[in-house]
Amino acid sequence: MPVPSLATHLTGPLLELERRFLAAQPQIEHWFRNQWSNHQAPFYGSVDLRNSGFKLAPVDMNLFPGGFNNLNPDALPLAVQAVASAVEHACPRAKSILLIPENHTRNTFYLKNIAALRHILETAGLQVRLGSLSPDINEITQLDAGDGVQLTLEPLHREGDRVTVGTDGFDPCIVLLNNDLSAGIPDILQGIKQTLLPPLHGGWAVRRKTQHFSAFDQVATEFASLLDLDPWLINPYFAGCRALDFHERHGEDELADTVSDILQRIGSKYREYEIDVAPFVIVKADAGTYGMGVMTAKSPDDVRGLNRKQRNKMSVIKEGQQVSEVIVQEGVYTFETVGEAVAEPVIYMMDRHVVGGFYRVHTGRGRDENLNAPGMHFSPMSFDGACLPDRTCGPEDSTNRLYAYGVVARLALLAGAIELKRTAPTAA
């Protein structure tokens, strides 16, 4: 597979990282097996990685992955086998899955994602029906996902402590959310007795990026000690900032101080590794998604005295939610390019297994910008397989670069599992 080139002279540390991953592959896989015997893997997840040539780190971990339509169709058997494991772990006697999509039913890209996900689940032998939370779906609705594929959305309804669709006795054991619950937890899903995946507290109504990256701190530290690595090489610095009001300009100083602190910590690491680029941070809504409410800052001044347009941009995210909490995260340059465009890898996992991935390639953005932006134009470049290593090649080989991506993505997935355990509501 052609992969983007690493257009940088700063590849020394990363090659060293890839070399160590490759040499330690048996220890790494053994460590993962042990971890998964203690932690239940999420049903699925995707991880956005950034590869700066000197650092390879996750910047986002999505528990409600879209984009299954961007995976290589040849990898279908891998996803199907992973679903068999996921179902074995979640509800071995499941015959059927109720899939709850996002409400934006006019987005053909998203509909293609749902069609691709349904195809994986059906090929694994599950009966799949789509139950909608949308108030606009009051009756059975046919949607066109393109290429002759139709999706049938049915209104979700509650029956006692279960949710279902239709009146023909469809009784799913697993309810799979592909809706990130940004608008809040709907009453209809409260207290249901079916296996709900991800659980309600995985939705953005409850979830916080800072909680994820706290869990990732722990995972990265333990993993780095296994390999005798500096954990910073795979872990971005971050800090949370609360009680902000962008409109009223409350908390501006606290935010600027946090930005300053993270920039200093990055600068110190850059000096240690003799990296000659400017540190930057990404400020994003702690509960946000979809690249809304995101900005880059290279100086504390960048977050002070924002104009009205900038404040508006930062203060509202998906579903009109107000932003009062942000994460200030170390920015990781992406030094991968396809032609003139910058690229970042996105890795997809089901259960504990990498099932594919692609490069998000953005022609209108820089190396220090968020590529998952509203109105982004990206050309997915599918990976061939499961990010498996090939020890007969060197660490610079693209196969082995993908192995490193798969390892770091699985670390983020593990952090997601730990995060979900930590944030689970305790039984009353």
Add this chain to the structure above:
Amino acid sequence: MPVPSLATHLTGPLLELERRFLAAQPQIEHWFRNQWSNHQAPFYGSVDLRNSGFKLAPVDMNLFPGGFNNLNPDALPLAVQAVASAVEHACPRAKSILLIPENHTRNTFYLKNIAALRHILETAGLQVRLGSLSPDINEITQLDAGDGVQLTLEPLHREGDRVTVGTDGFDPCIVLLNNDLSAGIPDILQGIKQTLLPPLHGGWAVRRKTQHFSAFDQVATEFASLLDLDPWLINPYFAGCRALDFHERHGEDELADTVSDILQRIGSKYREYEIDVAPFVIVKADAGTYGMGVMTAKSPDDVRGLNRKQRNKMSVIKEGQQVSEVIVQEGVYTFETVGEAVAEPVIYMMDRHVVGGFYRVHTGRGRDENLNAPGMHFSPMSFDGACLPDRTCGPEDSTNRLYAYGVVARLALLAGAIELKRTAPTAA
């Protein structure tokens, strides 16, 4: 993928079978999930199928599969993921595997199989070393598997209740047999406390084909009732015959009577389904393998009055073992051809998952003969994937024919699991 053509007018019943499999796919996969929650899948296995156009049935189930080198290299990720499941089920904390190959170290095809199997296990992150049972391997021995691949064989030795190789503390949790123990159970493996897969009683020193097909009877009957099928469509008739002595011509009448009985039962089914071909049976050593000790009979007279050469052929199998027990199995015509040559599918599984397969294509044999014969020349035709169905195509589509193969092969694998449970020695 090009698959062999079904050169027959008798495809009606089989298309009906494939159509039912396809329509019932969710029930089938749900049924398998339930079965696997009650039965531990073998670590690996391969199944020889025969497709007569009116019947699709397993004729052999190998617990020590060779031929991993014949699988499509693109299916590596699938095998690696299946190994992760197998290890999770067998010994989740395993770091390493001790692989015990057959003793025939001069067979380059076999060495390629071991190299391919080792590659799968290593890519799954396991440390793999090869421990030999051969009396000829007294020291570390390098063997050339071709294509620049070297295999290092080490003499197996016992340390207390464990086996290992070397003197550097290699401590495998799993001992994986790719040696079918035709010569008997070696003392060195008796009573070891490591996880030995397959277990000792899976070796041909103990195993009997009749026990496997008894278990398959049960599986096929239950599965056929799920789909409301005649189990005969997927299950060959068989009977055992014991206390034979081909040299002394003891038991000849009993054998002829058994052949006669099976031929009559087949004939009755052929009349029921209006199948206008001659019934035949295959007589093979009940504990045999490698296509030794095998003959075709279309009449009881075919097993009476054998000449010296025929008696010799039937009486000795691998490792010089004498044959006193045979299975008389309904012969299933193969009506698949590649060009002028007959072909039969072989399906490979690891844990509960289909990981690939190929067609055994034989230019020198007929439709009613065993294709797994000494001196056979076969051209493997790899399958692309995991025998997944495609419900957008009809049952005659090759993808869906492969799905049917995968289902029947997994039924035989399940029978292998039940057989191993039934024949396990009870703890003293």
